Amino acid sequence: SAVISQKPSRDICQRGTSLTIQCQVDSQVTMMFWYRQQPGQSLTLIATANQGSEATYESGFVIDKFPISRPNLTFSTLTVSNMSPEDSSIYLCSAEDRGPPLDTQYFGPGTRLTVL
Amino acid sequence: DAKTTQPPSMDCAEGRAANLPCNHSTISGNEYVYWYRQIHSQGPQYIIHGLKNNETNEMASLIITEDRKSSTLILPHATLRDTAVYYCIVRVELRGSTLGRLYFGRGTQLTVWP
Numbered sequence: 001s002a003v004i005s006q007k008p009s010r011d012i013c014q015r016g017t018s019l020t021i022q023c024q025v026d027s028q029v030t031m032m033f034w035y036r037q038q039p040g041q042s043l044t045l046i047a048t049a050n051q052g053s054e055a056t057y058e059s060g061f062v063i064d065k066f067p068i069s070r071p072n073l074t075f076s077t078l079t080v081s082n083m084s085p086e087d088s089s090i091y092l093c094s095a096e097d098r099g100p101p102l103d104t105q106y107f108g109p110g111t112r113l114t115v116l
Numbered sequence: 117d118a119k120t121t122q123p124p125s126m127d128c129a130e131g132r133a134a135n136l137p138c139n140h141s142t143i144s145g146n147e148y149v150y151w152y153r154q155i156h157s158q159g160p161q162y163i164i165h166g167l168k169n170n171e172t173n174e175m176a177s178l179i180i181t182e183d184r185k186s187s188t189l190i191l192p193h194a195t196l197r198d199t200a201v202y203y204c205i206v207r208v209e210l211r212g213s214t215l216g217r218l219y220f221g222r223g224t225q226l227t228v229w230p
Binding site: 004043044048092104106107108110 | 150157158159160161162165203217218219220221222223
């Protein structure tokens, strides 16, 4: 497996502001993903972030609201823009590649976001 | 979209085997069965996956029926630390740089009691 870290681990933000979440993997990976987990719910995929190309967003998620960067093979950021209380969730990143040590999808610990 | 059906909750006594069922009756020939678990307030943890043969690793065993329409995850000696939500996911394995997405359903809340 691999070590995936996220910053911040939690934050409390005001309505209308933006927060950027960082995800760091301890090895180079082709694929990184961002998920949202709303309170009491399961995980929902927001987008897939490939290095060197634009992120691919799932239905219901748009780049203006959740811009993603993937500057290299070990790092990605997700920004939650113009936040509202409905954005209060846990945001998780994951990483996967075709070979060891990331030959399946591994997850970071998550960022718990509360919007007031 | 999730293509699996799991019971919402199960209980298991510590030290006993926990058998978690999953139905995936519409599974395609190129779709794998994956299991993850999520302990409260943590990120999901990969457990095991398989295509059609039974699989075993240090965490669990995966039994897939011959018609591949259902499977069972077995934790041979459940401990209190195994209390978590267990997700059964079917996913296409694609060649090249494109990997199939993981779609999480509601999962099964497994509670292991002393």
